[in-house]
Amino acid sequence: MDIVFLRGLRIETVIGIYDWEKAIRQPVILDLEMSADVARAAASDRIEDALDYKAVSKRLKAFVGDNRFELVETLAERCTEIIRSEFGVSWVRLTVNKIGAVTDAVDVGVIIERGARPTTGRG
Numbered sequence: 001m002d003i004v005f006l007r008g009l010r011i012e013t014v015i016g017i018y019d020w021e022k023a024i025r026q027p028v029i030l031d032l033e034m035s036a037d038v039a040r041a042a043a044s045d046r047i048e049d050a051l052d053y054k055a056v057s058k059r060l061k062a063f064v065g066d067n068r069f070e071l072v073e074t075l076a077e078r079c080t081e082i083i084r085s086e087f088g089v090s091w092v093r094l095t096v097n098k099i100g101a102v103t104d105a106v107d108v109g110v111i112i113e114r115g116a117r118p119t120t121g122r123g
């Protein structure tokens, strides 16, 4: 299985369970690994045959930035649904890091994996 990745995508959004959090924007950092057919894209050298990490990045920035969430779990689940349904990705691992959310912790968040890992080189 080949992977296209996108790391350290910082997005400001409204996220949290407390009233004070619903009144501010806070950063989250997304790290993504997505199964993809890298060999096919390499053979044609065309972006149309590749999983376009720029397009994924733009879509997630718009979705996360324009919505509000209570839990990091919800944000993560919605993002993987978009990646799978809109970009045809069969397997994805997403880390959502809510940096600075817990005093004395470097970062907190969730890691989720959705879909089946392809057994061939195809995404």
Ligand SMILES: Nc1nc2c(c(=O)[nH]1)N=C([C@H](O)[C@@H](O)CO)CN2
Pocket (backbone or CB within 6 Å): 015, 016, 017, 018, 021, 070, 071, 072, 073, 098, 101, 102
């Ligand atoms: N499993 C989770 N635990 C907590 C969350 C969360 O989204 N998922 N959120 C909070 C608060 O919003 C916290 O981040 C504010 O400091 C607490 N626990």
